[in-house]
Amino acid sequence: MTTDIEKVRSLFVWMGCQNFQSGSIPNGKEDSPLSYMSKVKKKTMSYAAFFVKICRAAGLKSVLIKGIAKSVVYDVGDPLEELQQLRNNWCAIHVNGDWRFVFPLWAYSAVEGRITDKYTLIEGGKMSRSKASPGSAVKKFNEFFFLTDPDVFVHFAFPDNPDWQLLTVPLTLDRYLEEPYFRQPYFENKLQVATLLPGVQKAKHGIVEIGMKSLIENWQGLLTYQLFFNNKKSTEVLPKKTQLSNFVLMDRCNSNWKFTVRFPIDGVYKLTINGGVPPKSNEWVCDFKLVCKTAIEDIPPLPCDTGAVGWGPSNNLEQYGLTAPSHTHGTILTKLRQYLYIGFTLTKKLFIRSELIGNKYKSSELDQYVDQRITNRELVVKVMVPEDGEFALRMYARETKKLPEENVINYLITTDDPAGPRTYRKENAFEKNLRKELVTLTQQTKDPDEMDKAIERFDKLALEDKGDLKKAKSRRDFLKIRKDLTDATVRRHYGTLDTAIKKARESKYEAKLKNTTKKAEEVRNEVYSTWIHEILEMKPSTVAELKTYKNPPSAIFDTMKAVYLLLGESANMIKTWEDIHSVLSTIGNDSLLQRIKTFQTSQLREHALEEAQKLTEQHDLPSIKSKSPAAGTFYVWVRDLVNMINDERSNPKRKKKRKEISTFSAKTTNSVYALKSIVPTTVYITRDNKVLVGGSGKGRKVIILINQNGNHEGVYEHDQPKKPIFDFAWRTICTRNGNIHVVDRKSGGGGRVVLLGQDGDIINTDTGDSEINKDITFTPTDIVTTPRDNVIVADPSPHTLHILNNAGLLMTYYKTNEINIVLPCSLAFTPKGQLYIGCQRPPGSTAKEAKLYAVTISGC
Numbered sequence: 020m021t022t023d024i025e026k027v028r029s030l031f032v033w034m035g036c037q038n039f040q041s042g043s044i045p046n047g048k049e050d051s052p053l054s055y056m057s058k059v060k061k062k063t064m065s066y067a068a069f070f071v072k073i074c075r076a077a078g079l080k081s082v083l084i085k086g087i088a089k090s091v092v093y094d095v096g097d098p099l100e101e102l103q104q105l106r107n108n109w110c111a112i113h114v115n116g117d118w119r120f121v122f123p124l125w126a127y128s129a130v131e132g133r134i135t136d137k138y139t140l141i142e143g144g145k146m147s148r149s150k151a152s153p154g155s156a157v158k159k160f161n162e163f164f165f166l167t168d169p170d171v172f173v174h175f176a177f178p179d180n181p182d183w184q185l186l187t188v189p190l191t192l193d194r195y196l197e198e199p200y201f202r203q204p205y206f207e208n209k210l211q212v213a214t215l216l217p218g219v220q221k222a223k224h225g226i227v228e229i230g231m232k233s234l235i236e237n238w239q240g241l242l243t244y245q246l247f248f249n250n251k252k253s254t255e256v257l258p259k260k261t262q263l264s265n266f267v268l269m270d271r272c273n274s275n276w277k278f279t280v281r282f283p284i285d286g287v288y289k290l291t292i293n294g295g296v297p298p299k300s301n302e303w304v305c306d307f308k309l310v311c312k313t314a315i316e317d318i319p320p321l322p323c324d325t326g327a328v329g330w331g332p333s334n335n336l337e338q339y340g341l342t343a344p345s346h347t348h349g350t351i352l353t354k355l356r357q358y359l360y361i362g363f364t365l366t367k368k369l370f371i372r373s374e375l376i377g378n379k380y381k382s383s384e385l386d387q388y389v390d391q392r393i394t395n396r397e398l399v400v401k402v403m404v405p406e407d408g409e410f411a412l413r414m415y416a417r418e419t420k421k422l423p424e425e426n427v428i429n430y431l432i433t434t435d436d437p438a439g440p441r442t443y444r445k446e447n448a449f450e451k452n453l454r455k456e457l458v459t460l461t462q463q464t465k466d467p468d469e470m471d472k473a474i475e476r477f478d479k480l481a482l483e484d485k486g487d488l489k490k491a492k493s494r495r496d497f498l499k500i501r502k503d504l505t506d507a508t509v510r511r512h513y514g515t516l517d518t519a520i521k522k523a524r525e526s527k528y529e530a531k532l533k534n535t536t537k538k539a540e541e542v543r544n545e546v547y548s549t550w551i552h553e554i555l556e557m558k559p560s561t562v563a564e565l566k567t568y569k570n571p572p573s574a575i576f577d578t579m580k581a582v583y584l585l586l587g588e589s590a591n592m593i594k595t596w597e598d599i600h601s602v603l604s605t606i607g608n609d610s611l612l613q614r615i616k617t618f619q620t621s622q623l624r625e626h627a628l629e630e631a632q633k634l635t636e637q638h639d640l641p642s643i644k645s646k647s648p649a650a651g652t653f654y655v656w657v658r659d660l661v662n663m664i665n666d667e668r669s670n671p672k673r674k675k676k677r678k679e680i681s682t683f684s685a686k687t688t689n690s691v692y693a694l695k696s697i698v699p700t701t702v703y704i705t706r707d708n709k710v711l712v713g714g715s716g717k718g719r720k721v722i723i724l725i726n727q728n729g730n731h732e733g734v735y736e737h738d739q740p741k742k743p744i745f746d747f748a749w750r751t752i753c754t755r756n757g758n759i760h761v762v763d764r765k766s767g768g769g770g771r772v773v774l775l776g777q778d779g780d781i782i783n784t785d786t787g788d789s790e791i792n793k794d795i796t797f798t799p800t801d802i803v804t805t806p807r808d809n810v811i812v813a814d815p816s817p818h819t820l821h822i823l824n825n826a827g828l829l830m831t832y833y834k835t836n837e838i839n840i841v842l843p844c845s846l847a848f849t850p851k852g853q854l855y856i857g858c859q860r861p862p863g864s865t866a867k868e869a870k871l872y873a874v875t876i877s878g879c
Contacts (some may be wrong), residue, residue: 023114026077026122029164034070044061045655057303066123067108075634080113086178088122095289096219096308097201102196109176111183112166118185120172122164127555163203174201184619204295204302209234212305219308223481225315229307231292232275236781239334242276242294243301243327244269253286268431270349270618271331281318282311307859322376322411325429332428339416339427340367341398343824347756350431355407359432363398364830369416372424373400375432376411385410407434436484450482461491467498468728497528504532504539504729516543518708562611564649566603571596574638579603581631581657586614590630606857606871607801607845615656632661697721700701712750713761722761722775735759735779744773744781750801754825755808758782762799762812769796772812774827785828791817803846803854805879814841822879833876840872 035511044056053071058064067083076082088107129663169185173195181189198219198714204210213230220227221333233240246267247386248257267290268279286311295302331349336342345362353359371393375385388411391400404410410432413423426761457473464470474491482488500523507519516539523529523536568575580598584590603611635657644651709732710725720743724733738744749770750762757777760830764770772785787797792814799821801813809830810823818836820843824830835856845857858870 023079027074027079027112027114030070030073030077031121031123031126031165034066034073034123035743039066039127065108066127067110067121070121070123071110074110074112081184082111082176084109084111084176084183086176086183088176089200090125093200095306095309096107099196108174111185114166118169118384119166120164120169120176121166122172122176126161126164128159161203164573171206173200174206188825189778200306202303202305204299204860205304205719208238208240208295208304210294210304215309218306219310222280222282222309222311222313225311225313225318227282227290227309227311228291229278229280230276231278232780234780235274236784237334238274238296240291240294240296241300241333242269242304242329244278244293245291247289247291248281249287249289251281255284255286257284257286265324266318268321268350269325269329271329271333271579272348272429274334276329280309282309282314285312285314287311301665317507319378319409321431322378322409322415323429325411325413325426328426328429330429330431336428337366340365340369340418341416341427342366342828343826343830344428346430347826349429350433353402353432353433353434354405356403356405358663359402360599361400361402361412361430365393365396365398367418368527369418370420370424372415373399373402374413374415375402375404376413377405377408404432404434409435409577411435445650446482448735453477453480454482455485456486461487461494465498467502468494470495472499496526497531500526500528502534502537508539508542522708544615562603562649565647566600568596568600571841574643575647576651577634577637578643578654578657581634582615582653584631584634585657585660587624587627590627607847607855628661631657632665635661642691645685697723701748701751703751703753709752711759713751714747717745720746722751722759724759733779735775738781744775746770749799752802752804752810754804754810756825758825758827760810760823760827761803762802764799768798770799770800770825771797772802772810784852785812785821785823785827785829787814788819788821788829788832789818791821801845803848805848805876807850807879809847809879811854811876811879813843813846813856815844818842820846820856820876838874840870840874 024752039056039060040785045052046054046057048054052073052693055064055069057432059066059069071081071083084105085108087105088109089102090105090107090176092105093102093248109124111118112121116633145244150297173184173190177190177195178184178191182189188852196216197219197562210231213232216229220229221347240831244267250257266278266281266283268281271280278290278292280288282288285743288311288505290307290309292300292304292306308837329349332344332347336344341363343362343364351359351361361637371391373383373389375389376382377385379772385405386404386700388403388573389400391398396810400412402412412430412432413426414428415589417424417425417662453476457477460470460473470491474488474495477488477491500519502524503519520536520539520543523532523539526532529536565571565575567578576596576599580593583593583599583602588602593602607610607613614634635654638654640651640658643654697712697716697719699712699714703710703711705711705724708727711722712725713722715721720738722735722745723731724735726732735744745761745763746766747764748761752760754760759775759777761773761775762770763773771787773781774783774785776782795817798816799812800815803811803812804825808825810825810827812821812823814821818834818841820833820835821829822831822833836843840856840858841861842859843856844859848854849855852875854874854876856872856874858872860866
């Protein structure tokens with residue numbers, strides 16, 4: 020053995036093989052291993068102290084650390100004075116240039132069967148009060164506590180000296196006390212409690228909600244729960260007649276869980292979450308202490324006990340042959356006597372049975388309210404509830420009628436708030452003033468942001484809406500639309516004006532905004548009639564005229580080179596007319612007209628401005644127009660843009676901190692979309708008029724979500740600390756469910772489609788189809804959303820369009836070469852649902868132009 024890791028591993032295994040509990044250990048010489056082992060057996064020396072001794076004897080740096088440790092004696096929420104009774108010690112070992120922890124006692128032994136008599140189990144269909152038992156120590160080899168990482172170990176053991184947490188930012192004692200009681204499987208399965216909830220949760224209006232997810236991509240694990248009632252700490256007694264079989268709603272969405280506990284009586288509870296990957300799917304994960312003082316009166320239990328299946332789709336739903344569920348969460352809000360349609364795609368032949376269950380009904384009485392049909396492997400379940408309240412839709416599947424059916428998915432269908440009815444106490448003076456402030460602002464303010472803040476303060480206190488909150492939200496929405504109109508009018512930006520006018524016309528405030536909208540329309544028409552309309556009204560065929568030149572006059576070459584320099588092209592990429600001819604052939608969002616339409620001066624590079632000026636100064640407009648009318652129009656755009664910026668610089672009083680130029684009006688306005696040190700590579704406008712920008716710069720590769728005020732609502736850059744998500748964010752889109760889909764290109768070739776949730780977590784990664792891309796690398800070039808909120812990805816080399824759902828799962832694919840469409844490269848949907856496909860020129864092709872096709876794809 021020559022390395023530190025080999026030495027410490029050998030000592031760890033050797034010590035674990037010794038029988039300190041029942042074996043016979045003779046007394047050895049002082050300071051010999053036998054003497055230490057004898058002391059451990061007599062409990063005059065700890066396991067940790069012995070391990071430190073033998074490590075030092077082997078030449079390893081090792082330290083004995085003392086502190087408090089959350090052993091099985093600990094109960095979540097125990098105060099410091101009780102935790103101080105759990106004194107323990109462990110080791111820090113220096114290996115491979117770094118310190119790691121070893122906890123020999125927990126690595127070699129465990130306590131099994133320990134139970135407190137504080138709690139009564141109120142889950143699993145019956146009540147059973149726990150009988151106290153100290154448990155028994157058993158010999159058990161546990162690798163988890165060998166060379167444990169500091170950021171994990173600190174949640175188990177808290178040293179007296181915070182330096183021995185080995186963390187850059189040490190955990191405070193208060194935080195250690197407040198945490199949920201995390202167990203080993205929590206870290207092994209990379210689970211994460213949403214928003215770092217404390218371990219003691221106080222109910223609001225009789226409800227506690229706890230979210231949990233796994234950071235492992237496509238985690239195949241399960242979570243379950245047990246709810247306990249604390250007999251000793253609760254002021255009320257749990258009635259024996261109350262069979263509390265199911266008061267926890269476990270809502271699933273793939274690898275995300277939400278546990279909603281609805282308390283029938285006041286008291287102190289404990290929620291134990293179990294889970295893991297089968298066959299270890301019932302491991303103890305963590306505990307929360309729940310305190311309720313506002314129980315909901317007469318709340319009924321959930322319609323049925325779903326067990327480990329829970330409510331909503333799971334990651335293993337596909338194993339049963341059901342994919343692309345139309346409803347991705349376990350709770351569905353509906354209206355009385357209104358049909359609800361729930362859809363799936365079947366990947367194999369299945370026998371499906373659906374049933375509706377209600378607390379007051381026999382299953383047979385509800386058969387008339389549920390129906391299902393399978394057409395071309397599309398399963399649709401039609402459901403209607405007979406009265407207000409909660410009902411369970413349970414679905415069973417089997418491949419043959421000889422096999423037993425399995426419950427594969429459940430939905431809670433409700434006409435009420437899934438969290439249950441709320442009761443409101445009498446408001447205090449502060450809350451009354453807050454309500455009064457909201458009413459006053461609704462009547463007087465003209466600032467939507469001020470209204471937003473007041474509404475947020477009101478919502479945080481969960482005050483009852485007596486009509487004033489509804490009025491406030493309506494007033495805020497009106498003010499926001501009006502502000503968008505007035506801001507767009509001031510900016511004189513055609514696209515912004517068009518969006519604001521459309522939003523106003525489609526809102527319920529159209530009549531009230533009539534005059535403001537009319538003024539905005541007048542400005543929009545005026546902007547359009549300025550110099551930019553000449554470019555916008557150019558037909559593609561006019562631009563195509565430029566592509567007919569094989570060796571154009573220098574005036575045309577210089578003009579078009581100046582245009583592309585201003586648009587951000589590198590001078591090295593447009594050295595020759597062949598280079599310019601190539602970018603002129605680009606279609607879609609990267610086409611020349613589209614790039615000019617969306618151009619802003621914030622994109623402008625200083626050297627590009629200077630070079631463009633030099634190129635255009637060599638020529639005059641009449642001579643250029645005589646050679647090419649199209650080039651003359653572009654020459655005017657370059658000349659006026661250069662002159663305007665130079666004029667602005669020569670008049671400092673006109674200069675503002677952050678500016679953009681609207682290519683529709685040639686006038687500068689304030690811009691809220693400034694980015695520092697990031698060169699944009701992709702831009703996408705979401706349905707709610709936010710901007711998704713992808714780019715890179717100074718080592719960063721990032722997607723940023725920017726609202727209309729310029730605030731960065733989301734920055735998506737790292738999956739793990741300092742581990743970039745993207746190689747090169749090439750294209751990005753956003754589906755209606757808020758998921759962000761990014762085409763990530765790799766520097767060495769190929770790529771993938773990364774799906775990000777709204778919280779920035781990677782939900783899914785698509786690397787193409789296993790058969791289609793077996794020999795041809797998946798190289799996505801464009802991505803679009805469909806009218807049904809699915810996603811289409813262009814993959815040129817295998818002549819394929821990949822169809823994904825909005826959860827990023829591959830549903831199917833189309834081989835475009837089967838309909839004589841080759842090398843599909845760029846995509847665009849019309850409002851009516853027609854798909855345009857732009858294609859690359861095949862290698863060796865003598866055609867002067869690439870192909871553009873209009874197709875209709877059904878079912879997307």
